[in-house]
Amino acid sequence: MMQQQQPYTGQIYQPTQTYTPTTAQSFYGSNFEDEPPLLEELGINFDHIWQKTLTVLHPLKVADGSIMNETDLAGPMVFCLAFGATLLLAGKIQFGYVYGISAIGCLGMFCLLNLMSMTGVSFGCVASVLGYCLLPMILLSSFAVVFSLQGMMGVILTAGIIGWCSFSASKIFISALAMEGQQLLVAYPCALLYGVFALISVF
């Protein structure tokens, strides 16, 4: 009559199933062979992380809505840390700002997307997508380590990177939430958010 935990059936590997558990129901700690692998237990799926990274890096690649709907915060955490680390290399110790602005920005986008979309969206999904699309900003801040971004070339590069980040983010949101025709409306707030990150990198 003990409170039974939800049996884990390996759903994290949507849509392709590369791991099939040996038994349909597995009790943790009952059998060493029955335990799922550590990464699956932690919810880190390297293949999906790689897919999402590629979707962000290729602006013209079509986003797969089902993959994007997963809440995966491991990738975004790594990217935020990498962003903070590249800022550190440029002499700016601003981890606090990065996390604060990410949190507030995610909250703002979450409210906005919930208001604008037909289906709702979860906070984890928003945080995950915005975190992944921070990747080009890491390129900008690593460029800022070596060259100053305050000239005309810096302005153009910054504008380009902001456009790239917000374009990817809006592309993923549109495909995950089925909001055709509103890509520009979703891209603009993303551009404002990434603009604030760019301000941190540049100045």
Place this chain on the structure above:
Amino acid sequence: MSGAVAARGGAAADWGGFEDTMQAGGSSGSAVIDMENMDDTSGSSFEDMGEMHQRMKEEEEEEAEAAGGEEEDGEFLGMKGFRGQLGRQVADQMWQAGKRQASKAFSLYANIDILRPYFDVEPIQVRNRLLESMIPVKMINFPQKIAGELYGPLMLVFTLVAILLHGMKTSDTIIREGTLMGTAIGTCFGYWLGVSSFIYFLAYLCNAQITMVQMLSLLGYGLFGHCVTLFITYNIHFHSLFYVFWLGIGGLSTLRMVAVLVSRTVGHTQRLILCGTLSALHMLFLLYLHFAYHKVVEGILDTLEGPNVPPFQRVARDIPVVSSAVLNTTVKVMALTS
């Protein structure tokens, strides 16, 4: 009951917001709405909401206690081993009751779905409204249509925040009591919400036909001129250029807002009060933003450019005063010790 509420809703359109809240409260499951209390002219039905909530909370607590009590009585005669499990079940039920109550309160007060219709826009509509915000209407004899939309104004306020931040960063402004981001957000949102509320209040006094959402929307779109002006003049620093933009672009957006308000107000004095206040606040805000946030750049430019700047002057240090003070204290200390 709902028929009576709907009829009253139709009769008093201005009180639409109130009616919605009451209906939402009524339909959320509490059967304890007292219709007689709704005629109370104390001015606020929030007291009734508070009462209703208190009653709901008490009912929930009674239910939970009763359920807990029953369980305990029923199982008390059972084996001792089940006591721990009983405790857990009771705790579980209390948790469920608390959660239900919290989600009811949340869905009642923090329901952002109320704002959903104001965000239902197409990009082309936003673009058209942005362009129209700079074109004053000519026809002021019948009420001009105002789009009751909040996406455009909200994005414009955030854009203004971003432009202010950029201006502050390029001019190395240092804010001592607070952060750059906080100052920028406070200024812009404070202006948008504060001035909208103030003008709405004045409009209420002057009998103008405008709702709060329309006022927010109108003023928000009026910030488009501010954004354009500041974006250009923070990057190209000429005072004369700024004044041209201030009068031209700021003036155009103010004229549009004024024309819309005039079309919705009757009576010369009322029009004058309302439109005078709005134009003064709007134009002065642009002036304030320009001068408060880029002074430092001006200072740097002057020192870099100036044949008019006097050469760096050295001021002699006043050494005798210092040394005499030191001498005096030393003497006193020696006198005390010896």
